[in-house]
Amino acid sequence: MIPQSSFSNYSNFESYWNYLYPWGPSHKGTALMLGNSSYHEHIYLNNSVLTLKATRNNHKLGGKKFNYLSGTIYAKKHIEVNSQYPNYSICGDFKVPTIKGTWPAFWITCTTSWPPEVDILEFKGSTFNNFNIFQIHKNVPTSIDRTNISSPNDWNTFCFYMDRINNNDVSLSLSLNNMSIITHNGTGFVLKQFWLIIDLQMEGSSGNPGPSSDTFYYLRNVKIISNY
Structure with missing residues (x-):
């Protein structure tokens, strides 16, 4: 579904990934997400490594105050376990920030309801995932x-x-x-569609105040394989 080479260049990247969250430019933290095909200050590629960068920058949108500008992406294709595609492998290599107020994540969430959700990687201002x-x-x-x-x-590999198992689980x-x-069973996960999201959110449940200097989250070799 997504090859390991999706970060090789911007054209290839934009064939497989969308910018922002599926629902817009913000989530639960204080970072406003930016990114499009001509804006690569907060989402950029170098030698097949994707960098998400958060910058302290007070900003308001729709009356809400944001303390950071940052970046997030999500896969264009949904993940859905069914009889045709019964197996999925989702893997990537990551270098993550861990100081107070940084909230990098690599996760899937249902497109129509919450829960279900699986957090493959989620650091909340510490070295604990x-x-x-x-x-x-x-x-x-x-x-x-x-x-x-x-x-x-350093580079660590996170996989999901x-x-x-059957028509339901x-x-x-x-x-x-x-x-x-x-290792656990997911009850009712079959036929549910999921987004795969990678984001560098800030503050929120990772603590505040967050860093005043720029924060970097590095990714490489991210891939989704169905029927692996």
Whole structure:
């Protein structure tokens, strides 16, 4: 669905990725997201590495105050487990900021409702990654694992595998550097469509005030393989 080469140049990148969130330029933090085909100050490519940059910059939009300008992208194709595509592998290499007020993430969320959601990578102002699986049904427990990453500013590989079990459920697995972290079932995930989102949000639940200097989030080798 998305080849490892999608970050090789802007033309290839824009064949597979959209700018902003699927719903617009903001989410739960204080960063306003920017990006389009002619704007690459906060989203840019260099040697097949994609950089998202957050800059302290007070800004208002629709009466809401934003403390940062930043970048986010999401995959153009939806992820959907069904009888034709029963398996998905979603992987990438990441260097993440971990100081207070930085909130980088790599996650899938349902296009029509919340939950379900799976956070493959989510750092909230510390060196702990939040591997989260938010279930559809309230009687099915949410899986949350906070794992301390020894070198988050170096390249680490985060992967997510979703495999169809039956007409309703899937097996979900989250891994770090080829080591399994969470394996769990997702109840009711079959036939749900998901966005894959990569964003550098700021402050919010990652704490405040955030950094005054520029913040960088680096990505490479991001790929989605169906029927792997």
